[in-house]
Amino acid sequence: MLKTIRLAALMSVITLTPFGLASAFAEPLKVVASFSVIEDFAKNVGGDRIEVTTIVGPDGDAHVYEPKPADAVAMSKADVVLVNGLHFEGFLQRLVEASATKATIVELTKGVEPIKMKEEFEEAEEGEAADGHAHHHGDTDPHAFQSIANAKIYVKNIAEAFCAADAAGCGAYKANADAYTQKLTETEGEVKAAIASIPESKRTIITSHDAFGYFEHEYGLTFLAPEGISTEAEPSAADVAALIRQVREDKASAVFVENITNTRLIEQIASETGLKVGGTLYSDALSFKGGPASTYIDMMRNNITTIKGAILGS
Amino acid sequence: MLHLLKTVSVAALLAGIAATASFAEENTAWRLFISDHGEPVVRALDAGSGRELGKFATKVPTSLARSDSGKTIFAVQGKGDIVQAISSGISIGDHGDHGDLKIEDAKLLDVEFAGKKPSHFVDHGGDIALFFDGEGVARTTSETDVLDGKADFRETKTDAPHHGLAVAFDGHVLLTEPNKEKPDELPVGIRVVDASGAQVGDVHSCPGLHGEAASGNILAIACAKGLLIVKSGDKEPSIEFLPYSETLPEGKTTTLVGGRGLQYFLGNYGPSAVVLIDSTSKEAFRRIELPTRRVHFAVDPVRPKFAYVFTEDGMIHQLDVVSGAITKSLPLTDPYSMDGHWSDPRPRIAVADDAIYVTDPLKSTLHVIDAKSFEKTKDISVEGKPFNIVAVGGSGETH
Ligand SMILES: [Zn+2]
Numbered sequence: 263m264l265k266t267i268r269l270a271a272l273m274s275v276i277t278l279t280p281f282g283l284a285s286a287f288a289e290p291l292k293v294v295a296s297f298s299v300i301e302d303f304a305k306n307v308g309g310d311r312i313e314v315t316t317i318v319g320p321d322g323d324a325h326v327y328e329p330k331p332a333d334a335v336a337m338s339k340a341d342v343v344l345v346n347g348l349h350f351e352g353f354l355q356r357l358v359e360a361s362a363t364k365a366t367i368v369e370l371t372k373g374v375e376p377i378k379m380k381e382e383f384e385e386a387e388e389g390e391a392a393d394g395h396a397h398h399h400g401d402t403d404p405h406a407f408q409s410i411a412n413a414k415i416y417v418k419n420i421a422e423a424f425c426a427a428d429a430a431g432c433g434a435y436k437a438n439a440d441a442y443t444q445k446l447t448e449t450e451g452e453v454k455a456a457i458a459s460i461p462e463s464k465r466t467i468i469t470s471h472d473a474f475g476y477f478e479h480e481y482g483l484t485f486l487a488p489e490g491i492s493t494e495a496e497p498s499a500a501d502v503a504a505l506i507r508q509v510r511e512d513k514a515s516a517v518f519v520e521n522i523t524n525t526r527l528i529e530q531i532a533s534e535t536g537l538k539v540g541g542t543l544y545s546d547a548l549s550f551k552g553g554p555a556s557t558y559i560d561m562m563r564n565n566i567t568t569i570k571g572a573i574l575g576s
Numbered sequence: 577m578l579h580l581l582k583t584v585s586v587a588a589l590l591a592g593i594a595a596t597a598s599f600a601e602e603n604t605a606w607r608l609f610i611s612d613h614g615e616p617v618v619r620a621l622d623a624g625s626g627r628e629l630g631k632f633a634t635k636v637p638t639s640l641a642r643s644d645s646g647k648t649i650f651a652v653q654g655k656g657d658i659v660q661a662i663s664s665g666i667s668i669g670d671h672g673d674h675g676d677l678k679i680e681d682a683k684l685l686d687v688e689f690a691g692k693k694p695s696h697f698v699d700h701g702g703d704i705a706l707f708f709d710g711e712g713v714a715r716t717t718s719e720t721d722v723l724d725g726k727a728d729f730r731e732t733k734t735d736a737p738h739h740g741l742a743v744a745f746d747g748h749v750l751l752t753e754p755n756k757e758k759p760d761e762l763p764v765g766i767r768v769v770d771a772s773g774a775q776v777g778d779v780h781s782c783p784g785l786h787g788e789a790a791s792g793n794i795l796a797i798a799c800a801k802g803l804l805i806v807k808s809g810d811k812e813p814s815i816e817f818l819p820y821s822e823t824l825p826e827g828k829t830t831t832l833v834g835g836r837g838l839q840y841f842l843g844n845y846g847p848s849a850v851v852l853i854d855s856t857s858k859e860a861f862r863r864i865e866l867p868t869r870r871v872h873f874a875v876d877p878v879r880p881k882f883a884y885v886f887t888e889d890g891m892i893h894q895l896d897v898v899s900g901a902i903t904k905s906l907p908l909t910d911p912y913s914m915d916g917h918w919s920d921p922r923p924r925i926a927v928a929d930d931a932i933y934v935t936d937p938l939k940s941t942l943h944v945i946d947a948k949s950f951e952k953t954k955d956i957s958v959e960g961k962p963f964n965i966v967a968v969g970g971s972g973e974t975h
Contacts, residue, residue, distance in 0.1 A: 328792035328839035332857050334881070334898040356837045360881040360898055526810075 350404035540572025606969030646968030677972030696741035703744035714742030791834030837880025928967035
C-alpha cells in the first residue's frame with residue numbers, strides 16, 4: 263500500500279502541493295481517536311499524513327462503551343492518542359493499562375473552561391439524598407465539543423500534538439488547522455444567526471441527557487434532560503415527572519431524541535405531554551457516512567436546523 | 577441495559593478521584609468462598625491473610641457461583657435438589673465518583689430454592705435465573721430479594737427435563753429448548769418468553785448448546801457451530817448467530833467466561849485449545865493452542881489484559897487477551913488428568929486483588945500466585961478437598 267503511494271507520488275511530483283509532498287514520503291502518523299468527533303477534527307488537521315483508528319464510532323455512546331481487546335491493540339501501536347478528557351471516556355484508564363501504550367495521551371479539553379453539571383432538579387436530588395447517602399456525581403460536564411468555540415481549542419491542541427510527534431509535518435498541520443478553524447468560525451456564525459431567529463420565550467427544549475451544557479452556555483438555548491451528564495445512570499422517576507411538568511407549564515417547546523441513546527424515555531415524555539418528537543440531535547457522536555451529521559460541521563448545522571425547525575414549526 | 581464492567585470501573589474511578597476531598601477512608605477487602613469436593617461445606621476466607629472467617633453447612637457438596645455485584649454467593653447443589661445463598665458480607669456501592677465499601681460478616685441466608693437437579697446459575701444485572709435440569713424449569717428471582725431473605729421466584733417451564741440454562745434479560749427470560757426426540761442430549765436452541773410467559777418470535781437455533789457468559793452488555797451462548805450473541809433490543813432482546821470462523825479447525829465451545837474491563841469472551845475450543853471471542857470484530861475468533869488438555873480457566877477482573885488457564889499437567893498459564901498469546905506458565909500442582917468423570921476433584925482458579933488462587937483438592941491446599949510477577953507466593957492449607965472457589969471484593973470508602 264505504502265509502496266504504491268510512494269510510486270504515485272514520485273511520478274506526479276510536479277503536481278503535488280507543498281503539504282502533500284512531505285506526506286508522500288513519510289510513514290503516516292498512527293493516531294487513535296477516542297470517538298467520532300475527535301476523528302473528524304484529527305482528519306481535518308492531519309490530512310493524509312495521519313492514519314486514524316477510532317474507538318467509539320458513529321452513533322456510539324462513549325460514556326458506556328466497553329473497550330475490546332482490538333482497541334487495546336490499536337492503542338498499543340499508536341503514536342498519538344487523542345481523547346476528550348474530563349471523564350468523558352469512562353473506559354480510558356482500563357484501555358491505557360491493558361494496551362501498555364507508550365503514546366502520548368492528549369486531552370483535547372486542555373485550555374477549555376470547564377462548566378459544572380446543571381442542577382435543574384434540586385428537589386429530586388434532595389429526595390435522593392434523603393435515603394441516607396448524598397450522591398456526588400462527577401460534576402464537570404465533559405461535552406465541551408458542543409461549543410464551536412471549544413472545538414477550535416480541540417483543533418489547536420491536535421495541531422500541537424501532531425507537531426510534537428511529527429515535526430516535519432508541523433507546517434502542514436498548522437495550515438490545515440487554520441483553514442479548518444476558519445470553517446468553524448463560519449459555522450458558528452450560522453448557529454448564532456439561527457438562534458437569534460428563535461423567540462426568546464421558545465428557547466427551552468428537552469433532550470435525553472445533559473450533553474448540551476456548553477452549547478447552552480455559549481449560544482443561549484436552554485436544554486433540559488432526564489439523564490445527567492452521563493448516560494450511565496438511569497434517570498429517576500422524579501426527574502422525568504419534573505420534565506413533564508415543565509412541558510405542561512409550557513416552559514419547554516420541543517423534545518428531541520439523541521442518536522446515541524435509547525429513544526424510549528423521550529417517546530414516553532412526548533406521548534404524555536402531547537409534544538411531537540422534533541427529530542434527532544447528534545449529541546456525543548457523529549452519524550455514519552451518508553447520514554446527516556457525518557462531520558462535526560454537519561453535526562452542528564444539522565442540530566441547529568432540527569432545533570429551529572421543531573420550535574418554529576410547532 | 578447500562579451494564580458496566582463494574583469491578584474495574586469502581587477501581588478506575590477511585591484512581592481518578594484522589595484529589596476529591598473526603599473524610600472517608602479508602603479500604604480494600606477481598607474474600608474467598610471455597611466448597612469441598614466431598615463434604616457439604618463452604619468456607620469463607622480472608623483473601624489477604626488466608627484466615628478462615630466462617631464455615632457454612634450446605635445440604636450436599638456444592639458448586640459455587642457469585643453474583644455480578646459480589647454481594648451473594650449461590651451454592652448450587654445438583655445432587656441435593658437445592659440452591660442455597662450466602663451473603664458475602666462485602667458490598668461496593670457505586671456512587672458515580674466513588675465507591676462505598678461496606679464490610680459485614682458473611683452469613684448463610686435464610687433463603688433456598690428447591691427443585692430437581694439445579695445446574696446453571698446466571699446473574700444478569702441482579703436478575704438471577706436458576707435452571708433445574710430435573711424438571712426443565714427456570715426459577716428467576718432478584719438478588720435484592722434474596723439478600724432481603726425473600727425466596728420469591730417466577731417459574732418458567734420448558735417442554736421437558738434437560739440439561740439447560742436460563743437468563744433473565746431485559747424483562748424477558750431466555751430458555752434452552754430441549755431436544756424433543758432425545759431430551760438427554762444437549763438442547764437445540766433458545767426460546768424467548770416475555771413477562772407474561774408468552775413466547776416471543778421463533779426459537780433461535782443452537783444445536784449442542786452448552787455454556788453461557790456475559791461481558792458488559794453482550795451475552796454469548798455456545799452452540800456446536802457457533803455462538804448466539806444476545807444484546808438489548810428496542811422491544812425484546814436481539815439475538816444473532818455468529819458462526820465459528822472457517823479458519824478454525826473442527827471443534828466447539830462448551831464453556832464460556834466473559835471479560836471484565838475489556839469486552840470479550842474466553843471459551844474452550846475442544847479439549848486442548850481456548851478461543852478468544854470478540855463478536856464485534858472482523859476476526860471474531862482467536863484460537864490459542866494449549867500444551868495439554870484444559871482443566872479450568874478464569875478471567876482477571878482487576879487486570880483486564882489477562883486471563884488464566886490451568887492445564888492437566890499441573891501448570892497455570894497467563895493468557896494475554898490483547899496479544900492473544902500465552903505469556904507465562906508456572907508449574908503448580910501434580911498432574912490432574914482429564915481422564916475420568918468431568919466432576920472429579922480438580923483445581924479451580926479465582927482472582928482476588930493482586931493474587932491468583934488455585935485450589936489443589938488432592939493436596940488440601942490453596943496455592944497463591946502474585947498476579948504481577950506470576951510467581952507462587954504461598955500455600956494455604958485448607959481442610960478436606962478444596963474444590964470450587966469464587967472471590968468477591970474490591971476497594972471503596974468506608975464511612
Ligand atoms: Zn454525553
